[in-house]
Amino acid sequence: MKRNNHNLRFLYSALTAGVLLGLLSSCSSSEGNTSDQAAKTPAGVEVFPLKKGMLSSEIQLPGELISFQQVDLYAHETSFVKKIYVDVGSEVKEGQLLISLEAPEITSRLSGAESRWKSQESIYKASKANYDRLLETSKTPGTISPNDLDQAHARMSSDYDQLQAAKASYREVTNSLDYLEIRAPFGGVITSRNVNPGAYVGPSGRGSERPLFTLQEQKHLRLVVSVPEVYTTYLQQNDAISFRVKALPQDSFSAKVKRQARALDTRLRAERVEMDVQNDDKKLLPGMVADVTIPLPSRDSTFVIPKTAIINTAEGIFVIRVTDGKAERVAVQPGRTSDGKTEIFGALQEGDKIVTIGSEEIRNGSTLVTKN
Known part of the structure; x- marks a missing residue:
């Protein structure tokens, strides 16, 4: 009799536990369904009509x-520094003398060129006088043959050309003397000086590894x-x-x-x-x-939207356009950004409804409940 009572108590306890577990499972299932249903319920998304605007920014x-202007000044002729008139920091004017050089061999060349010029000038004067005399004599028929007159004219022309060449050589040497005085090509400040009196100078690579002066x-x-x-x-x-x-x-x-x-x-x-x-x-x-x-500043009006509307994903850059309650991703190219707004370029039309806060969770074709 005692054993039967013990079995009855055990059976009652098991039935009670089963009923409690069923109630708990029912409650949990009910709560889960409610949560899933809430997650599937689409919340309203804020949209705005697309408009063009002028976005100005700065960078x-x-x-x-x-x-x-800046120039490195070198010596044109191989020479020696005679005197320096400026130093680092000197403010100079255009044409001002900066440095004078000396080259004795140029003076010798000048004397030789002058001698050749004077000598050639004398030769030309003699040949010209001879031609003029023959020309005057030839006016008497039979006194001077045409061939002699032509030869005299040719000799005079040759001597004239030689005279012009001698003059050109003299001018060339004279110009070389002018290069012994270096002047400022424009007004500015001497920012570098690399020589002292007595220094051997010349063109770059020939006596002057560095410029005489730098002028700015x-x-x-x-x-x-x-x-x-x-x-x-x-x-x-x-x-x-x-x-x-x-x-x-x-x-x-x-x-x-x-x-x-x-x-x-x-x-x-x-x-x-x-x-x-x-x-x-x-x-x-x-x-x-x-x-x-x-x-x-903007030169033309473009579409300007809040920066939050742009979605940057691995597939590209998009905005979400809402058409007939459906989401559509539209690829765009962003431009400048200023004060939380961004220029965009893409296949969009003015008046399109764009989601204000874009999200990667919104897929193409999703049904959206919008709010303005």
């Missing part, structure tokens, strides 16, 4: 200040910037830019675009752009690195 690029124009500078390919179409002649230099952080300078290479550097994939900078107070120095701010 920061490094630039370099260089002298507007510093009141007028060039600001050189390499503009990346993507921004080259936004720049035009006379566009104003601003820049700063580290040596004068409190000052801001301005310049205008004057020259564009109209070609890309194959190494940098950038266009060389030059601006003219007036530097009358000479606060700026050639070689300074500048932080350049270049404004990029």
